[in-house]
Amino acid sequence: MKANDVFGDDLVATLPQITTIGVDIGSRQAKAALIGGGSVHTAITASGVDSQETADRLVNRLLRQAGVTRDDLGFVVGTGYGRIALSYEDVPTTIVTEISCHAMGAHALNRGTRTIIDIGGQDAKAIRVDPENGRVIEFIMNDKCAAGTGRFLERIAELLGYTLEELGERSLESDKKIDISSQCVVFAESEVISLKAKGERPQDIAAAIHLASARRVRNLVNRLGLDPEIVFCGGVSNNLGMKQALESLVGHPFTTPKLDMVYAGAVGAAVLAQRHYQAGHA
Amino acid sequence: MGEVLERSRRKTSRRRPRTAADSAGLAALQTLAESYSYANIQREAAAGQSVLWGGWSWDSPLIYACDTIPLGYDQLWYDDSRKSEAIAEDHFQVPGEFCSMIKAMIGRLHSDRDNNIKRILHFGSGCEPISSVLELAKRDGYDVETLDTVTAFRTAEKRASGIAFLVSELRRIGFWLTGHPVDEERVADEIRRKNLLLTKVETLLDLRARHPLYIPGIQTKQIFMGAMHMFGNPEQFGIVLDTLIAELRALDRHPEPANYIPLVLAGSVGNQRLFQAIEESGGGIAGWVYHGTQKYDETLPPLESLAHFVLDAQARGDLGEAVGASVAYRRILVEEEVRKTGARGIISSSIIGCPYASLMQQLERDHFSKLGIPLIALETDVHREPPTEEQIMRVKAFVEMLS
Numbered sequence: 300m301k302a303n304d305v306f307g308d309d310l311v312a313t314l315p316q317i318t319t320i321g322v323d324i325g326s327r328q329a330k331a332a333l334i335g336g337g338s339v340h341t342a343i344t345a346s347g348v349d350s351q352e353t354a355d356r357l358v359n360r361l362l363r364q365a366g367v368t369r370d371d372l373g374f375v376v377g378t379g380y381g382r383i384a385l386s387y388e389d390v391p392t393t394i395v396t397e398i399s400c401h402a403m404g405a406h407a408l409n410r411g412t413r414t415i416i417d418i419g420g421q422d423a424k425a426i427r428v429d430p431e432n433g434r435v436i437e438f439i440m441n442d443k444c445a446a447g448t449g450r451f452l453e454r455i456a457e458l459l460g461y462t463l464e465e466l467g468e469r470s471l472e473s474d475k476k477i478d479i480s481s482q483c484v485v486f487a488e489s490e491v492i493s494l495k496a497k498g499e500r501p502q503d504i505a506a507a508i509h510l511a512s513a514r515r516v517r518n519l520v521n522r523l524g525l526d527p528e529i530v531f532c533g534g535v536s537n538n539l540g541m542k543q544a545l546e547s548l549v550g551h552p553f554t555t556p557k558l559d560m561v562y563a564g565a566v567g568a569a570v571l572a573q574r575h576y577q578a579g580h581a
Numbered sequence: 582m583g584e585v586l587e588r589s590r591r592k593t594s595r596r597r598p599r600t601a602a603d604s605a606g607l608a609a610l611q612t613l614a615e616s617y618s619y620a621n622i623q624r625e626a627a628a629g630q631s632v633l634w635g636g637w638s639w640d641s642p643l644i645y646a647c648d649t650i651p652l653g654y655d656q657l658w659y660d661d662s663r664k665s666e667a668i669a670e671d672h673f674q675v676p677g678e679f680c681s682m683i684k685a686m687i688g689r690l691h692s693d694r695d696n697n698i699k700r701i702l703h704f705g706s707g708c709e710p711i712s713s714v715l716e717l718a719k720r721d722g723y724d725v726e727t728l729d730t731v732t733a734f735r736t737a738e739k740r741a742s743g744i745a746f747l748v749s750e751l752r753r754i755g756f757w758l759t760g761h762p763v764d765e766e767r768v769a770d771e772i773r774r775k776n777l778l779l780t781k782v783e784t785l786l787d788l789r790a791r792h793p794l795y796i797p798g799i800q801t802k803q804i805f806m807g808a809m810h811m812f813g814n815p816e817q818f819g820i821v822l823d824t825l826i827a828e829l830r831a832l833d834r835h836p837e838p839a840n841y842i843p844l845v846l847a848g849s850v851g852n853q854r855l856f857q858a859i860e861e862s863g864g865g866i867a868g869w870v871y872h873g874t875q876k877y878d879e880t881l882p883p884l885e886s887l888a889h890f891v892l893d894a895q896a897r898g899d900l901g902e903a904v905g906a907s908v909a910y911r912r913i914l915v916e917e918e919v920r921k922t923g924a925r926g927i928i929s930s931s932i933i934g935c936p937y938a939s940l941m942q943q944l945e946r947d948h949f950s951k952l953g954i955p956l957i958a959l960e961t962d963v964h965r966e967p968p969t970e971e972q973i974m975r976v977k978a979f980v981e982m983l984s
Contacts, residue, residue, distance in 0.1 A: 380970050380971075380974070395981065396974050396977045396978040396981055397974070397978075398974070398978035398981070398982070399981045399982070421971075422971060434982070435978070435981070436982075437982075438978060438982070440975060
């Protein structure tokens with residue numbers, strides 16, 4: 300994609316003419332973004348056991364896509380839970396937390412972003428962002444409870460006989476409101492099994508699960524305050540059922556940037572890599 | 582160790598240590614802290630030394646005056662904490678979600694019930710779950726004494742009858758430890774000695790505020806703990822403090838640009854790796870609200886001085902739950918520390934499952950949000966394993982946000 304289409308002319312004008320890569324190794328999926336030559340390229344794969352190997356695979360794929368070589372790379376920023384393992388001897392590299400990368404990514408992809416809801420494989424975060432520069436103003440994260448996270452939704456999809464992709468779509472077909480009372484993943488799973496045994500339709504159970512999970516995320520986000528524009532990032536952002544449930548509870552529609560927001564962290568890392576290069580850290 | 586220190590001191594006078602790795606004071610602190618271990622003190626107890634669990638905080642002058650070494654409760658979870666926790670959950674059926682410190686205490690006291698440190702002193706205003714742990718410990722043959730107290734949340738509420746009651750309690754404890762009335766002159770001597778050390782700690786912390794990375798977080802925590810229990814070796818602790826003060830003064834003579842984000846830490850961080858995460862991310866703990874450095878009033882009769890000290894600490898919020906201070910007070914001390922150090926953010930820490938600290942954190946979060954001072958709330962446990970990557974990320978993201 301053309302960088303100007305994805306980021307807008309203002310941001311692109313501030314970036315140096317150099318190729319950088321952001322690598323976001325999440326708990327379930329690894330994403331990477333390359334900025335250079337006036338374009339943005341992205342790649343995604345399952346997070347493997349070896350973060351460095353996964354990152355290498357993504358980097359090579361991006362270099363091929365962009366038609367550049369490793370020597371053209373000016374800077375790499377690593378982020379995500381697998382970031383600590385990342386290092387490149389031949390390319391200047393630094394590590395930045397996914398909080399900062401998501402903030403910068405959401406800002407780059409939608410300049411007015413003030414609030415980010417990021418639900419990944421194993422946690423949920425809410426981030427307030429300075430719309431002027433994409434810096435983090437405040438953040439809060441729920442890493443103690445798996446309810447609503449990608450891992451939890453995978454398990455529920457399995458119980459309902461759906462793929463993860465189907466879970467969100469099928470929940471939109473629901474026409475019956477069911478209450479899920481459990482706040483805990485383990486109990487919620489038991490509740491799902493018991494609802495199935497009672498003959499409730501999987502679509503209705505899926506919708507109920509999304510609403511219960513969204514309620515927990517809404518409570519988390521409320522502690523920060525909800526300034527529109529709100530952007531939904533992370534692996535779960537592609538789940539239509541969760542998006543709809545969150546929007547209805549939050550009371551604001553989410554802004555949809557031009558790029559899949561699963562890449563927000565990687566794009567933010569690539570933009571920060573541009574900034575590091577610009578600052579002479581290479 | 583004295584000889585090692587002397588050699589190190591001579592070296593220090595010739596060459597200013599540039600980094601913490603060169604520091605003779607930090608090396609000596611580490612040696613001293615290692616000497617104050619459960620295993621070492623147990624050996625001393627086996628050789629006839631009077632030792633008790635507790636009595637390491639504001640009451641330590643009385644305990645030392647009774648020729649007894651106070652052993653801090655933190656030694657109960659310093660090692661084998663997972664094993665102790667499992668005993669708490671399996672044998673005592675303590676719920677898994679409960680405070681890891683309490684579980685480690687109850688489990689370790691139970692597993693070590695045949696050891697020779699059998700006396701425990703508890704201050705009645707302190708943590709209520711600890712009182713319950715000690716009630717259970719009595720079943721395992723521990724000799725538990727509770728120092729009952731009165732509460733004065735404001736200095737104006739400090740009544741003569743309350744002081745008199747505390748003094749009588751302290752006399753009772755002295756008799757329990759020695760079998761005869763406590764020698765109050767000895768208590769006065771110990772108060773003077775502790776005041777001298779507290780003055781040194783205060784000086785050191787003031788100097789450290791300008792060089793927060795020279796004495797890293799984990800060693801600063803050791804100094805705070807030493808300010809209370811003196812590692813069972815007050816003289817050696819004094820030498821360590823003098824060495825560190827000299828090193829920090831040397832740094833002061835050749836100031837270097839501050840290349841860290843100044844932070845205030847409220848409470849303690851249970852896990853060493855989190856201190857490292859703060860410092861690796863470019864944060865420096867310039868101010869710390871943990872144990873106080875307030876002095877005892879030497880003009881008062883010694884036991885009265887101890888009684889006034891504890892009630893004054895309650896009124897100030899010093900020493901927190903250890904003296905039964907209100908949860909509402911720590912934020913005042915934190916705010917003072919932020920102003921004093923020019924800190925750009927606050928790390929508010931507590932132990933997971935601690936009702937006292939979690940309420941305190943909520944009050945701090947609301948208070949500093951109104952003041953516009955960024956704060957991050959951390960919850961840790963007492964185990965020595967590395968913290969989760971999420972916890973480390975939270976700390977690093979906070980420092981990134983401030984940088």
